[in-house]
Amino acid sequence: MQIVLSNTSDQPIYQQIYEQLCAQIVKGELRADFCLPPIRTVAKELRISVITVKKAWEELERQGFIYTITGKGCFVAPLHLHERAGKRDDLVAERLQKDLAYYRGLGLSRQEMLELVEKYYDHP
Amino acid sequence: MQIVLSNTSDQPIYQQIYEQLCAQIVKGELRADFCLPPIRTVAKELRISVITVKKAWEELERQGFIYTITGKGCFVAPLHLHERAGKRDDLVAERLQKDLAYYRGLGLSRQEMLELVEKYYDHP
DNA sequence: ATATTGTGTATGTACGATATATACAATTGG
DNA sequence: CCAATTGTATATATCGTACATACACAATAT
16 A cells, blocks of 8 residues: 655645545555554554545545444545446546647647647556 | 636635636737726626736736736737647647546546546536 | 826735644453 | 544635725826
């Protein structure tokens, strides 16, 4: 499990955490029932408050990515392969809609867009 | 000149305005030295505060898209064709970097990404 | 000249979201 | 049972967004 925070990002901390854990779970990098580190530990390592970590955890639980056992810890929800793929597709679809709208709004053609992706996707 | 606000969007109002005007300027839909409507008028039509419009206008000026003559109004900055194209590319590049990082983070391959763009770009 | 109208600007306020420290409650495990 | 460990709740501080209102400057008609 790995979390990297960006201080320059305009994204809230709890959301950065949420997204990164989301990604790791749908990719299967975190196995089912894997026990996440205590929020205190995460907070200490990232040098942020416990509450902020909890907020990310709450959102993860709300979306069905993890489950909580009070006094014991938080665990990765057991999702089958196709469920994980489905959740990933949900995340992609939701974001893609807004993103493409932006580029369309700037007047980019589909062809231009494809060329940009082709060019920069693997070379950031 | 046209501005459409979304109440459901999680984007700030002033930013929605900024982006839409940006787009219209780099696309050349607003001619150089075109006089924008008074912020009071825009505010009234959109049923928002003058301050919010001003905030969008400020950002547009900061980015060199418009210039202000106090007492007279705000005007579209005179940009040559290649300058406009350059600014559009700047906007695209800045956003594309973050967007692609997100999809990469979810484990999408370049091929998958291309297929999604191919499929949904013109059919939102 | 100067009053009036139109323009952008500044001040002060309110609210919600973000993030924090600290204290609390539930559960585990020796 | 008790101490340690876990997640949870309360109260507070700060920042960003948005607002209403009053101000300052420019243009123009009188």
